[in-house]
Amino acid sequence: MQLNIQRPILYSYFRSSCSWRVRIALALKGIAYDQIPVNLMKDGGQQFSAEFKAVNPMQQVPALKIDGITITQSLAIIQYLEDTCPNPRLLPQDPKKRAQVRMISDHIASGIQPLQNLSILNKMGERKMEWAQQCITSGFQALEQILQHTAGRYCVGDEVSMADLCLVPQVGNAERYGVNLGPYPTITRINKALLELEAFKVSHPSRQPDTPAELRS
Amino acid sequence: MQLNIQRPILYSYFRSSCSWRVRIALALKGIAYDQIPVNLMKDGGQQFSAEFKAVNPMQQVPALKIDGITITQSLAIIQYLEDTCPNPRLLPQDPKKRAQVRMISDHIASGIQPLQNLSILNKMGERKMEWAQQCITSGFQALEQILQHTAGRYCVGDEVSMADLCLVPQVGNAERYGVNLGPYPTITRINKALLELEAFKVSHPSRQPDTPAELRS
Numbered sequence: 001m002q003l004n005i006q007r008p009i010l011y012s013y014f015r016s017s018c019s020w021r022v023r024i025a026l027a028l029k030g031i032a033y034d035q036i037p038v039n040l041m042k043d044g045g046q047q048f049s050a051e052f053k054a055v056n057p058m059q060q061v062p063a064l065k066i067d068g069i070t071i072t073q074s075l076a077i078i079q080y081l082e083d084t085c086p087n088p089r090l091l092p093q094d095p096k097k098r099a100q101v102r103m104i105s106d107h108i109a110s111g112i113q114p115l116q117n118l119s120i121l122n123k124m125g126e127r128k129m130e131w132a133q134q135c136i137t138s139g140f141q142a143l144e145q146i147l148q149h150t151a152g153r154y155c156v157g158d159e160v161s162m163a164d165l166c167l168v169p170q171v172g173n174a175e176r177y178g179v180n181l182g183p184y185p186t187i188t189r190i191n192k193a194l195l196e197l198e199a200f201k202v203s204h205p206s207r208q209p210d211t212p213a214e215l216r217s
Numbered sequence: 218m219q220l221n222i223q224r225p226i227l228y229s230y231f232r233s234s235c236s237w238r239v240r241i242a243l244a245l246k247g248i249a250y251d252q253i254p255v256n257l258m259k260d261g262g263q264q265f266s267a268e269f270k271a272v273n274p275m276q277q278v279p280a281l282k283i284d285g286i287t288i289t290q291s292l293a294i295i296q297y298l299e300d301t302c303p304n305p306r307l308l309p310q311d312p313k314k315r316a317q318v319r320m321i322s323d324h325i326a327s328g329i330q331p332l333q334n335l336s337i338l339n340k341m342g343e344r345k346m347e348w349a350q351q352c353i354t355s356g357f358q359a360l361e362q363i364l365q366h367t368a369g370r371y372c373v374g375d376e377v378s379m380a381d382l383c384l385v386p387q388v389g390n391a392e393r394y395g396v397n398l399g400p401y402p403t404i405t406r407i408n409k410a411l412l413e414l415e416a417f418k419v420s421h422p423s424r425q426p427d428t429p430a431e432l433r434s
Contacts, residue, residue, distance in 0.1 A: 057362035058324060069313050073327065076319035083312040095300040096286050102293035107275060110290065110327040120332065145274040 008033040008066035011055060013040050014208035014215075017113060017169035018074040019062040023203035024165045025078045029085050033064075037210030040118055075109055078162055090162045097157065100150045104143070104163035108170050112139035116173065132177040140174065140184050147186040154190055160197070168194050172205065225250040225283035228272060230257050231425035231432075234330060234386035235291040236279040240420035241382045242295045246302050250281075254427030257335055292326055295379055307379045314374065317367045321360070321380035325387050329356035333390060349394040357391065357401050364403040371407055377414070385411050389422065 010026070010033050012019040026033055038061050039046045046052060047059045056063040056072045063072045067084070071077045082090050091098050114120070115135040124131045150156045155163035171191040174181060181188050194200050201207070206217040227243070227250050229236040243250055255278050256263045263269060264276045273280040273289045280289045284301070288294045299307050308315050331337070332352040341348045367373045372380035388408040391398060398405050411417050418424070423434040 057359040058328065059359070060328075067313070069316070071316045071320055073320045073323035075327075076316055076323050079319055080312060080316040083315060095297060096284070098300060099286070099288045099293055099297040102296055103288055103290045106290035106293050106326070109323070110292075110331050111275065111277075114327050114331040115337065142274040142276070 008064055010035050011038050011052070011061050011063040011065075012036070012208070012210075013038055013061050014205045014211045016040065016061050017173050018060075018109075020169040020172070020203055020205060021074045021165045022062045022064065022077050023208075024168070024199050025081050025090060025162075027199035027203050028088060028090065028160065029081055031081065031085060035209055037208075039210065075105055075162070075166075078165060082162075088160075090160070090165070092156065092159065092161065100156045101161040101163045104146060104150065104155050105166045107139065107143060107146070108163075108166040111142075112136060112170060113173070115139075116177070129177060132173075133179050136170070136174045136177060136179045139170075140179070140181075140187060144184045144186055147190070151186055151190060153193055160194070164190070164194050167191060168200055225281055227252050228255050228269070228278050228280040228282075229253070229425070229427075230255050230278050231422045231428045233257065233278050234390050235277075235326075237386040237389070237420055237422060238291045238382045239279045239281065239294050240425075241385070241416050242298050242307060242379075244416035244420050245305060245307070245377065246298055248298065248302060252426055254425075256427065292322055292379070292383075295382060299379075305377075307377070307382070309373065309376065309378065317373045318378045318380045321363060321367065321372050322383045324356065324360060324363070325380075325383040328359075329353060329387060330390070332356075333394070346394060349390075350396050353387070353391045353394060353396050356387075357396070357398075357404060361401045361403055364407070368403055368407060370410055377411070381407070381411050384408060385417055 008031065010022060012023065012035050014037070038052055040061070047061060053059055055070060058072055060072065062074055062077060063070055064077045071080055078090065091101055112135060116132040121128045121132060147155060152158040154160055155167055167187065168191055171181070171187060205211060206215055225248065227239060229240065229252050231254070255269055257278070264278060270276055272287060275289055277289065279291055279294065280287055281294045288297055295307065308318055329352060333349040338345045338349060364372060369375040371377055372384055384404070385408055388398070388404060422428060423432055
């Protein structure tokens with residue numbers, strides 16, 4: 001019998017921090033996949049095309065076609081991968097530690113990123129940079145305090161978790177919007193340690209198929 | 218008020234949609250708890266007090282003290298309750314259905330609610346209502362389409378799930394901000410069916426310890 005093994009397809013944009021979260025998960029779990037770039041800036045935003053709207057009515061990246069279904073929302077995708085491909089684990093076995101991982105992940109995914117994403121910033125006009133800085137700063141102040149209770153080498157203890165998959169792309173956004181990271185030594189230390197790992201390197205915005213030549217590294 | 222140290226303590230605000238999500242979960246799972254109201258409007262916002270900041274550095278409700286830890290972020294709280302008190306189940310056993318539940322939950326919790334929460338609306342001045350309506354409308358357009366693939370009696374099939382715990386409070390916000398629900402028959406139908414259930418009734422903003430007399434029902 002011949003098996004038709006289809007690789008998952010990730011609809012992604014090199015610079016999207018939510019897409020980066022998923023790329024890290026796929027890399028850590030060693031899942032080979034194909035990427036279809038959706039350029040959020042070109043043609044007034046390719047995510048608004050009828051073609052992409054059929055893939056994701058939310059008109060956002062990432063979206064992952066896998067096992068015959070399409071999943072959207074980065075944390076839902078990551079937890080589906082966790083459910084179906086549990087090694088290496090991205091959620092600790094202990095329920096209290098799992099709660100910490102989800103709390104930090106949601107703090108970034110619901111409490112910081114949505115407030116400074118492209119569609120909101122586009123509505124802010126001249127206040128764009130100031131708005132992004134304010135949202136990230138206020139979120140990072142809380143995060144720095146939380147990490148003082150939860151962190152080891154990484155966000156929660158010494159194992160890489162879903163929280164770390166949220167942290168690194170959010171720090172990437174902070175740098176892009178000129179946020180001063182001085183007041184956040186724990187965030188900065190963990191981010192640096194994570195960026196040493198191969199899965200965070202290969203998934204980096206500077207190394208994607210749709211990364212423009214001048215931003216490649 | 219004398220608190221029973223055995224019971225979980227929920228820091229909550231009657232009108233907070235994220236607090237309502239957690240109250241529904243506690244009611245469905247039959248977990249008795251005490252509520253400490255945090256009035257987001259009074260004294261410039263009681264969530265900003267030093268006392269509450271020690272409970273939750275994010276200065277947001279809900280926060281749940283349970284089993285010796287404090288958990289914040291509503292979906293992290295709900296999933297901790299699911300991990301430690303699995304009956305009745307709020308996440309389906311099938312990984313694909315779990316992914317649908319998480320996708321819808323995150324669509325509301327990351328894609329709609331944060332954009333129309335109190336702290337953002339306070340920054341919008343005169344544009345407040347228009348902004349809230351726009352965010353909810355655009356989120357509901359996508360949600361209505363998604364539900365056409367996933368819904369049975371409720372958001373995903375015929376069992377109440379975490380997605381339903383997000384849906385009802387978000388519809389409550391939509392009504393509060395005068396969003397026309399005509400174009401969303403599936404959302405409206407599911408919301409109505411859920412509001413018939415006892416757990417959704419007892420957790421309703423109109424029936425909390427801190428609900429002002431004029432809003433009680």
